[in-house]
Amino acid sequence: MTETVFTNATLVLQDEVRQGALVIRDGLIADLGTATRSGIDCGGDLIAPGLIELHTDNLERHIQPRPGVDWPHAAAIAAHDAELAGCGITTVFDALRVGSIASGEGYKRYARALATEILAVRPHLRISHRLHLRAEMCSETLIDELAEFGPEDDIGIVSLMDHTPGQRQFRDMEKFTAFVKGKRGMSDEAFQQHISGLAALQSRFGAMHQAAAVAAAHRWGAVLASHDDTTRQQVETSARHGVQLAEFPTTLEAAKANRAAGIHNIMGAPNLIRGGSHSGNVAAQELAAAGLLDIISSDYVPAALLASAMMLGGVWDDLARGFATVTATPAKALGLTDRGRLAPGLRADLIRVARLNGQPLMRGTWVAGLRVA
Numbered sequence: 001m002t003e004t005v006f007t008n009a010t011l012v013l014q015d016e017v018r019q020g021a022l023v024i025r026d027g028l029i030a031d032l033g034t035a036t037r038s039g040i041d042c043g044g045d046l047i048a049p050g051l052i053e054l055h056t057d058n059l060e061r062h063i064q065p066r067p068g069v070d071w072p073h074a075a076a077i078a079a080h081d082a083e084l085a086g087c088g089i090t091t092v093f094d095a096l097r098v099g100s101i102a103s104g105e106g107y108k109r110y111a112r113a114l115a116t117e118i119l120a121v122r123p124h125l126r127i128s129h130r131l132h133l134r135a136e137m138c139s140e141t142l143i144d145e146l147a148e149f150g151p152e153d154d155i156g157i158v159s160l161m162d163h164t165p166g167q168r169q170f171r172d173m174e175k176f177t178a179f180v181k182g183k184r185g186m187s188d189e190a191f192q193q194h195i196s197g198l199a200a201l202q203s204r205f206g207a208m209h210q211a212a213a214v215a216a217a218h219r220w221g222a223v224l225a226s227h228d229d230t231t232r233q234q235v236e237t238s239a240r241h242g243v244q245l246a247e248f249p250t251t252l253e254a255a256k257a258n259r260a261a262g263i264h265n266i267m268g269a270p271n272l273i274r275g276g277s278h279s280g281n282v283a284a285q286e287l288a289a290a291g292l293l294d295i296i297s298s299d300y301v302p303a304a305l306l307a308s309a310m311m312l313g314g315v316w317d318d319l320a321r322g323f324a325t326v327t328a329t330p331a332k333a334l335g336l337t338d339r340g341r342l343a344p345g346l347r348a349d350l351i352r353v354a355r356l357n358g359q360p361l362m363r364g365t366w367v368a369g370l371r372v373a
Helices: 057-065 074-084 109-123 142-146 172-185 188-220 232-241 252-261 269-272 286-287 304-315 319-324 328-333
Strands: 003-012 016-025 030-035 046-049 049-055 091-096 128-136 153-162 223-228 245-247 266-267 295-297 350-356 359-367
Touching: 003 188, 003 252, 030 223, 046 223, 046 232, 049 153, 049 295, 049 304, 057 074, 057 091, 074 109, 091 109, 091 142, 091 153, 091 304, 091 359, 109 359, 128 142, 128 188, 128 359, 142 188, 142 304, 153 188, 153 295, 153 319, 188 223, 232 252, 245 252, 252 266, 252 286, 266 269, 266 359, 269 286, 269 295, 286 304, 295 328, 304 350, 319 328
Parallel strands: 003 046, 049 091, 091 128, 128 153, 153 223, 223 245, 245 266, 266 295
Antiparallel strands: 003 016, 016 030, 046 350, 350 359
């Protein structure tokens, strides 16, 4: 039997925050109370559930640290895993794009090969990794790429993405132009060809790709997510497909429609912390103020997940509610009944966090009772 005891801690429970102690025994939370036996004196630091990340592009940054640089994947996966552990994330759904464009200013297929590498090393990683397939409607190869996956791949989420210019995330064409031309260094002529090509792909394949992705998610038992819903009509379509998660709704109208349909609203931590969307869409702070924000995703800044939980705790004057957006609520949405809360019998996935001038400072991360960061 192995046992770890945290004393003099501020316990972040699902509905309250209180002083107390926590005992880990054989990888599980064994007791919550006021234990006075010797152990790790937390000095009042927070002990909270490990964070659960549903959507992050962070692995892509490690694989391609510079344009044109393909870093060794095993090293990139290990670095990504270590970074997330250091940020307090104990469960991650690694987002991989499926659906590619071979011609022009396109992007190559990579998801199947990378998923195989992740699954091969998963038993040796610090935190829990599952797959999130981001199905790109505006592509050439989506159906072929979906066919490369099956139930054995343990896919947790399939999201329906449509990045056709002029709608959803990129309905503001001025911001879309600045984003794409700045990122890829395109000439005006190349940019016009790019948006024309994307529109043609959406017209030709959009409906077919959407049907294929929805069917694949249901076949695999994966949770279905929409992406960048803008209108009530788009939310109604999502609801008919069985969508349970709405990633980054772009308008207050869509967020309200999601809530009415029983779909969880997910917003990006960078949006929340920066005070607005870089694409000009609705601010996460606005949804938080309206009581429409359910789950936070770090998106492209892993450290932002913990900072967002703390920030929302201040916005709502309820630290437990703030932490629930990155722990209990995503766990429930994904059917992870063994984690996401501090309760006896659950996995001892937890973090220790100090507060320095109101900002969180990670002091340690434990997964199934073992310290990993």
